[in-house]
Amino acid sequence: MQNKKVLLFLPKAFETMEFSAFIDVLGWARVDYKHAILVDTCGFTDKVISTFNVPVLVDKTIGEINVDDYDALAIPGGFGEFGYYEEAYHERFLKLIGEFDAEGKIIASVCSGAFPVAKSGVLKNRKATTYHLKDGYYQNKLKEFGVDVVNEPVVVDANIITSYCPETAPRVAFELLKMLTSEEEMNVIKTAMGF
Numbered sequence: 001m002q003n004k005k006v007l008l009f010l011p012k013a014f015e016t017m018e019f020s021a022f023i024d025v026l027g028w029a030r031v032d033y034k035h036a037i038l039v040d041t042c043g044f045t046d047k048v049i050s051t052f053n054v055p056v057l058v059d060k061t062i063g064e065i066n067v068d069d070y071d072a073l074a075i076p077g078g079f080g081e082f083g084y085y086e087e088a089y090h091e092r093f094l095k096l097i098g099e100f101d102a103e104g105k106i107i108a109s110v111c112s113g114a115f116p117v118a119k120s121g122v123l124k125n126r127k128a129t130t131y132h133l134k135d136g137y138y139q140n141k142l143k144e145f146g147v148d149v150v151n152e153p154v155v156v157d158a159n160i161i162t163s164y165c166p167e168t169a170p171r172v173a174f175e176l177l178k179m180l181t182s183e184e185e186m187n188v189i190k191t192a193m194g195f
Contacts (some may be wrong), residue, residue, distance in 0.1 A: 004180050007070045008047045009096075010041060011087035012057060012077060012115070018076030018110040019050070021169035025177055029189050035181055036162070038072075044087050051079040055182040058083035062092055067099040072176060077111030077131075083110065094120040108176040110159040110169045112138065117160065123180065128162040129155045139164075170195065 008022050021040065028036040030035070041058040042065060047057050078084030087093065097120035100107050103182055109117050114130040117123055124146040131138040139149045154163045154171050161179075163172045174195070178186035 003038060004071045004128060005069060005175070006037065006039045006074055006180075007065065008039050008041045008074045008076075009093065010043045010050075010056060010076065011090075011093065012044070012048060013051045013078040013080075013082035013084040013086075014048065014076045015050065015078050016050045016054050017152055017166050018058075018078075018113070018169040019097075021110070021173040022074045022076070022108075022176070025170060025173035025189065025193070027195055029181070029185075030179055032192065033185070033189055037177075040063070040073075042113055044090065044093075051082045051084070061075065062096065067096065067103060067105070068107065070100070071108035071180065072108060073097065073100045074173075074176060075107070075109040075113035075116065077086070077109070077113040077115075080112075085086060085115070088113075088116040088132070089119055094192075099100045102160050104160050106161070106170050106176060106179050110163050110172050111165055114142060114147075114162040115145075117162070118147050120143055121145075123147045123160065123162075126160065127151075127155050127157040128160065129164045130162060130163040 042060045043058040044161045101122040130142045153168050
């Protein structure tokens, strides 16, 4: 079985629950079901502080990343109030997203993680979603990037997965797993995890 590699990018102020869904789902696949799916965590700095001030030590920093080494990019959302967009909208990160898309690689984002994907330009005229509550405020903001916003929990448009709230994080992680393996394999792990 060929190794697959996922780059899990953590901008400052990412949400820990949205991050951990990817770690757990892909971890179960690797450890209990012998899928060769490796995950590298990455940030702008060696230690990234999440939305609720939990520090996470990452495997790599953005300057060390070569897109050719990865099959997918995963992006948890985060809170603007804690500075999420300072790094999520950084030119280097937006360029990285564009490089993943140019090679047709999977980009999986949760909730506000759709915003850097949209700002990079790769969601223009494509279907996507983001946080749906607060009278659709954030979905309307996403439309400003030329996105065809769909008010559904998880939206897949070719290689890009977006979702609309923290509750969807495991769904996005399972969708990513399905794209990396198969629907059958994904369902085995989903059942094993009690979903």
